[in-house]
Amino acid sequence: MTDLLVTGEPSAGRLHAPPPGVRPKVQWRRLVGSPSFLLSVAVLVMVVVWAVVPEAITAGDPLFGDSADRLLPPGADHPFGTDQLGRDVFARFVYGTRTSLYATLVAVGVAAGGGALLGVIAGFAGGVADAVISRVIEVLQAIPGLLLSLTLIAVLGFGTGKIGLAVGISGIPAFARVMRAEVLRIRGSLYVEAARTVGARPSAVLAEHVLPSALGPVVALGILELASAVLAVSALSFLGFGAPPPAPEWGSMVAEGRDYLATAWWLTILPGVAIAAVVVSANRLARGLRPHEASQ
């Protein structure tokens, strides 16, 4: 904390800002005391549990319903009510978590992995490679993400995994740009030059200095991207590009309930609210995990 004491001696090489190279830290202590952060973590943990062991959460059957129980409003037996075939909506949503989450993870994985790889190549190799990759990324960024995903789906065909792939590819540019900027910043830092002068080969510079330092922001963006990926996957599923019926998916459930919006609002609203809760929670998590500089 002595850095705070120094307010302008160049002799010390320190100024108001923290000394260069000091990593900003995630403020765990503050996060643990924040109710909204804890709530968002709880929501996400719950969703993950749904995806892993849906049968432990709900006794309802996602595929077959009792035709006597059609279009029942939410109640003790059916927390989210039942649909036009008498299926338990909550059970369908819980079972649908697995496919929806799977597509989301595929999307973030493809976007982060592909983007980071392209970013490292562009930032580290420079020259022609950088020029080519950067132009391709700019072109991709000029196309709205959802439109790009739709186009890709048209090429790839339908299916949960393909939705993930399509959303992931449209997410690549953001990651590539962040990674490239980080790599450029670190490559230009004095400690990397110092590493070169003590005999580090380019591969060692990349593995020991550039990658470990550059990954932080990519991970932070990945968590943020989780939220928008949930939304994008649901949107494509809503449009009917996901798993074929009767398999439940978050987006397709909202779409199926649309016809009954006037008489059975719970078919659309409750899954919609649940999706929104997951997106908001993922956003809150990302904001909390974004490294803060020590507050002055």
Next chain:
Amino acid sequence: MSAVLRIRDLHVSYHGTRSRVQAVRGIDLEVGGGETVALVGESGSGKSTTAQAVIRLLPPAATVTAGSVYIDGTDILRLREPAMRRLRGGTVGFVPQDPGTALNPLERIGWQVSQVLQLHGIAHGRRARQRAVELLAEVALPDPERVAVSLPAALSGGMRQRVLIAMALAAQPRLVIADEPTSALDVTVQRHVLDILQSRVREHGAAMLLVTHDLGVAADRADRIVVMSHGTVVEQGSARTLLRQPRHPYTRELIASAPSLTAHVAASAPFPVEGVEPHRAPSGSRATLLHTRGLTKDFRARTARGDMATVRALDGVSIDIPEGTTLGIVGESGSGKTTLARTIARLEQADSGTIHFDGRDIGHLQGEPQRQLRRNLQVVYQNPYSSLQPRFTVERIVTEPLRHFRVGDRRTRRHRAAALLEQVALAPSLLTRRPGELSGGQRQRVAIARALALSPRLLILDEPVSALDVTVQARILNLLTALQREHGLTFLFISHDLAVIRQIAHQVVVMRHGAVVEVGPAEQLLRHPRHPYTRQLLDAVPGGAFVFPPSPAHAIEGVLT
């Protein structure tokens, strides 16, 4: 003489996320009318915080926890903000440290100066603009009319600082606070700017609180000196008494370490100074380890007007370094000294000329041969805050060269790391720390240990002590001298500070505008400079007002940073 500024028992604290740091702990200070008082101390001593508290411009994290500040009898800590605004720039003029950021880059100079006049109701409209030009003329700016219509980017650092002095004095203040007003400037410019500041303050009959880390500047400019350390005043008195008969041990250490003051001791006493071992050129002729011939390097840069221009950073530089000696390279910013170092270290490619290291032409080495060169040629950078990987432990930093050249195994490298730390007088317990947990002096020692890991023959030191406090500087210079003696190392030592060069170099090269203007043995060149530029550099070293009798060497070697 009534006091213009009176500080009573001032306490200032900084609040961190978890901790609270007392930056100023109960200082008392007075500045009389027309008096210049220098506030001297190292980084973290609380001197700048004190100056900021006087104009109530502390950073948000800092608060005054106790005490009072009177300006002309008014307790300014109780003033409301509007009254405080009238005081700032009105009764109290402020000269900031960094002229590069203190002016609005988008407004013309004349307008910015006339703003001060208008805000304080001294002059308006056309009259204010005329007065602004007069003020610019008073700080000896050539062609003030033209300066008034220029943007800050068109002015050099020294000119900008003169503009800021003009602004500080525009409203005829009773008190001027100058916070390190010349630390960002070259030494020759520094003297000129201080001359102007001092004469302008005297003409106005204003009092001045001069905050500086440089005891030489304080010695030259102040009537009284107040020495601060760790938030308290350790000693104060008239400049003459305090410098000649320092009572407090910290003041003594500060004087002993101040290179600019001791440089003058060296002129009369045997070479060189307290705390630094006598350091003569090794006798006998030695083989030349490194020589360059006609090194030339151009940079293409964009000018202020936006068109491309070629800057000649190196202009036919030829130097020789005999093995086991130190060649000092002196010059102001822009003289090309760092480009020379980087070119020799193969971090830049010269446009023409040759570099021979140990008889071999290294000027065009690329790839693996260039990497192999690093075994014998190492670099220590100016800024130990950014040259060490913050994620690594000290052990990993120090052993990095060994790993890259596959020297030893994990265990022997660990032993080597401990031995290296011992060489640079650091405790082996630091091996597990990270750079963020070390002080500036400790970090620079780690950087030196890393450079020594492969037992190189030539060490290129680019301003290795200029980012450090003076007492730390002296210890690092001692360390380097001792290492050279023990291991027969050869140093290429770059500095803008003649006094530092004097303490460590056997041969000195003076550079200006990319060319060598004078070469010679250190003692001879610094005592009897032949080139007018060298003389100008020497004259500009602050601290010339006092010549100190040689005093017994103070034991500072044992104290670790």
